[in-house]
Amino acid sequence: MDAHERGYFTEEDSVAVVTGRNANAKDERLREVMEVITRKLHEAVKEIEPTEAEWFEAIQFLTKTGHLCNDWRQEFILLSDVLGVSMLVDAINNRKPSGASESTVLGPFHVADAPVREMGANICLDAKGENMVVHGRILDTDGKPIEGAVIDVWQANDEGFYDVQQKGIQPDFNLRGVFRTGADGSYWFKAVKPKFYPIPDDGTVGKLLGALGRHPYRPAHLHYIIKADGFETLTTHIFDPDDPYINSDAVFGVKQSLLAEFKRTSDPERARELEFAGDFWDVEHDFVLAPAKG
Incomplete structure (x- = not known):
């Protein structure tokens, strides 16, 4: 028996036996x-002590999840999302300075x-929804x-709904836009007040949420990607x-x-000036960018 082989599998020695077989892995990180x-x-299985029927049901769940994946739908990412793993990976990889x-x-x-x-353009192209103006500054940590x-x-x-979910209903690139700040770092644009919406819940992940007594909804939000040299x-x-x-x-x-105040504003x-017909929503939020590493 080679040094990395730990002999026969037992309940008590299961981890040592299985991981010992991986000692000659070509990639150290993978090992x-x-x-x-x-x-x-193995710790989870020992604590839960699933029946063979329960374990097969788990395998079937993963199999069905895989069958739902295609070029436009990734059910495993959705599973990662609802388990909080996606956000945890994001947090670990995006630790920010104070x-x-x-x-x-x-x-x-x-x-x-x-x-x-x-700057100041209206990203809403179909004039549907409650008018909103969004503004703020892009700053450094100083x-x-x-x-x-x-x-x-x-x-x-x-x-x-996003425009890509309603092709032929919403105009292409509706409620999307790219802006570049001037010397004062300020930005502003016009839009409409967004609404909460459900993640896809017609597959295995949706059934899991239902079984857990959880809803599939995301609260109303705006997405940003902000880039600047340095x-x-x-x-x-x-x-x-x-x-x-x-x-x-x-x-x-x-x-x-990331909570921003959405102010209902009555200012004729x-x-x-904004070319709005009546009351509107006013949202102000600054973003602070971390200096590039290295």
């Missing part, structure tokens, strides 16, 4: 990862090559404005703190620092 995964998985804006998950509806728009920051923003409409790219959201699902986001994407003079 380390599989050692942790094996240890944690004062920098926090990140959150990208989401599945980002579209590359969204149109560059003039509070200085960042000139030339590129802001890629997108959102769902007032019914909770700074780390920030992928984040801002959320409506008054949304009914703000404390129970199905994918755990909400962070307290400003409404005329």
Whole structure:
């Protein structure tokens, strides 16, 4: 028996026996990862003590989840999302210095090559929904404005749908736009108030949520990707703190620092300046970029 072989499998020695067989792995990182995964998985099985029927049901769940995956749907990512793993991986890989804006998950509806728009443009192309103006500044951790920051923003409409979900109903690139800050680091654009919406819940993940007594909804939010030379790219959201699902986001994407005040505003003079017909929503939020590492 070679040194890395630990003999016969027993309940007590299961981890040592299985991980010992991996000692000659060609990739050291893979060996380390599989050692942790094996240890944690065996610990879970020993604590839960599933019946063989229960274990087969778990295998069937994973099999059905895989069958749902295709070029436009990734049910395993959805599973990672609702278990909080996606947000945990995001948090580990996006640790920020004090004062920098926090990140959150990208989401599945980002579209590359969204149109560059003039500052102050209205990203709502179909004039549907409650008018909203969004503004703020892009700053560094010393509070200085960042000139030339590129802001890629997108959102769902007032019914909770993105343009890519309603081809032929919404115009292409509706509620999307790319803006670039000037010397004062400020940004602003017009949009409509977004609405909460459900993640896809017609598959295995939706059934799991139902069995756990959980809803599939994400609270209303706007997405941002913000880039600037010399700074780390920030992928984040801002959320409506008054949304009914703000404390129970199905994918755990909400962070307290990302709550923005959505002010219902009655100001006829400003409404005329913004070319709004009446009352509107006013959202102000600054973003602070962390300096690039290395």
